[in-house]
Amino acid sequence: MRRIYPLSLEEYKRKRRFAETPEPPPKLGKKAGHRFVVQMHRASHLHYDFRLEMEGVLKSWAVPKGPSLDPSDKRLAMQVEDHPVSYFDFEGTIPEGNYGAGTVLVWDVGTWEPLAPQPVQGKYVATTDSEAAAMLKKGDFKFRLRGQRLNGDFALVHIRARRPGSKGNEWLLIKKHDDAAVDGFDIAEYDSSVLSRRSLAQIGGDEDAAQWKSSRPAARGKLKAAWLAEAIAKKEKKKTSTTEDTEEHREKQNPKARTKAPKTSAGSSSKTSAKTSTKTSFVLSVPSVVKGLPGAVMRPMPTAITPMLAESVDEPFDDPAWLYEIKWDGYRAVGFVQDGVVRLVSRNQNDLTAEFPELQDVPKFIRAKNAVLDGEIAVLDEQGRSSFDLIQQRTGIRKGGRRVAGRSDLFVIYYVFDLLWIDGYDLRRVPLEQRKAALAKIIKPGGPVRFSEHFEQGRALWQAAKQQGLEGILAKRRTSLYEERRSREWKKIKITQTVDCVIGGYIDPEGAREYFGSLVLGLYDQKGKLVHVGQAGTGFDRATLKEVYGLLQALASARKPFHGPVDAPHPHWVKPLLVAEIKFTEWTHETQQGGLKLRAPVYLRMRTDKDPQDCILPQLRP
Secondary structure, three states: OOOOOOHHHHHHHHOOOOOOOOOOOOOOOOOOOOEEEEEEEEOOOEEEEEEEEEOOEEEEEEEOOOOOOOOOOEEEEEEEEEEOHHHOOOOEEEOOOOOOOEEEEEEEEEEEEEEOOOOEOOEOOEOOHHHHHHHHHHOEEEEEEEEOOOEEEEEEEEOOOOOOOOOOOEEEEEEOOOOOOOOOOOHHHOOEOOOOOOEHHHHHHOOOOHHHHHOHHHOOOOOOOHHHHHHHHHHOOOOOOOOOOOHHHHHHHOHHHOOOOOEOOOOOEHHHHHHHOOOOOOOOOHHHHHOOOOOOEEOOOOOOOOOOEEEEOOOOOOOOOEEEEEOOOOEEEEEEEEOOEEEEEEOOOOEOHHHOHHHHHHHHHEOOOEEEEEEEEEOEOOOOOEOHHHHHHHHOOEEOOEEOOOOOOOOOEEEEEEEEEEOOEEOOOOOHHHHHHHHHHHEOOOOOEEEOOEEOOHHHHHHHHHHOOOOEEEEEEOOOOOOOOEEEEEEEEEOOOEEEEEEEEEEOOOOOOOOOOEEEEEEEOOOOOEEEEEEEOOOOOHHHHHHHHHHHHHOEOOOOOOOOOOOOOOOEEEEEEEEEEEEOOEEEEOOOOOOEEEEOOEEEEEOOOOOHHHOEOHHHOO
């Protein structure tokens, strides 16, 4: 029989898979409850969930900056789906790939009472539940809190937002002037649970937390974005074997197949050596990983790697000679793991290690003493999708050569898709498919490093990625060797065609537009000269126009940076130090002006991680 849930909890039920999340099921509670809870929630963004027990459910609002005891703070509160009353004391970690994935902490608890709409002799007085329901429906709801951290009178006021795409769920959470008010209240001073006294980090890493009781099967180091796995499963009959093909898995399936641990030079087993190591909990013997790999040779560990890059193509394809992967939208990084320490290096040979302190644990989840990995550092949104905007927020976006404060609440994952060297063996001349099989064996599940899974059907993966709003996919020839350059053996297929262009100038705005009309764009030719490829005047809102205009003014120049003609009316030149990602439909050849031009270019974002010298005309790529 199909189970019928309370209507007010249908949205809560629809968004969750209760076999995979430790969150309580949707069950209606008692009608007369008057408790409140504030839960600190580190998902894709750190925020606070404010919940009032009312009408048998927890009426809920997501408050990005958290509630405040300062009456001058008007906190934006986004009303979300009702939650069951049993959610009141929920603490733990919602597994990756589930709605709201992240760690939850009970920040405050207490009771509340509704207040009459109008004060009596300057003070608000208590009222009935029925009047409270009417005030909530009207959008002007006053109440009094008695909690461990929040006390006094508050109001929730429904506002009519003007922002595009508004769902009409915007409210303001406002503290009233009373004896409980605190000027300059700083919520960051309170970072522990009022129930368990633990921090978010402690809850997230505690094996007694809710996640560890229900999500072990999900923590196997795979893709773990359930929406993608489901979409792929519908479109392809067979997936390639990845992290399931580990020595641990084979032993569980066939215990009799276990082999004796090889002896070390001192005569002790490698199992004993692994136990005495403080850096890794389990190390595979190198021969078991590289045995039989064609092209594996003994060489010293490389000190620098130039990452292999993919050629751009427009359309997805299916070919049994190729493997297909998700294109993670983050920072490309080569990881040098040596004696329990990892060094992360960008494609431009910049050291990224200090930027991401949580990745210092990568060596603990690699079954090798020393290794060189290739992958992408990414921040995931609530749907498990990598977001370049979020990773820029994490590191701090550069403005005028400086950085703003980064967001430490956004945690990163290192998605690894290639193994280049391991414990004395260079694998760069080993075919890709064998490199990935070896990589799957050495990744230990459960940490900040993930195996980037591959699939058999390119068109199915591309369609699934398109439906979920991902950047694109990669196609890699199974037999490809690792080339430290851009190669036709790897192909990137973006959902929309984009190119990174150098900004060489801008033109004045027209009509009611402010700041500037469009950006003047260029790419470098084979002689290192900047060639004009068009203008981008769309894709901006007023805030972006103002921000980009400030960057342009800081780089104003009297010198034209372009070689050859520039088909732009009365341009203002800037030093060619900024890179913008541009979406466009196709390349066109302008016969009058000569050279390639962008058709229908649209500004997407600034690319502070790209070197302007790397922005070259497409026909010149190797």
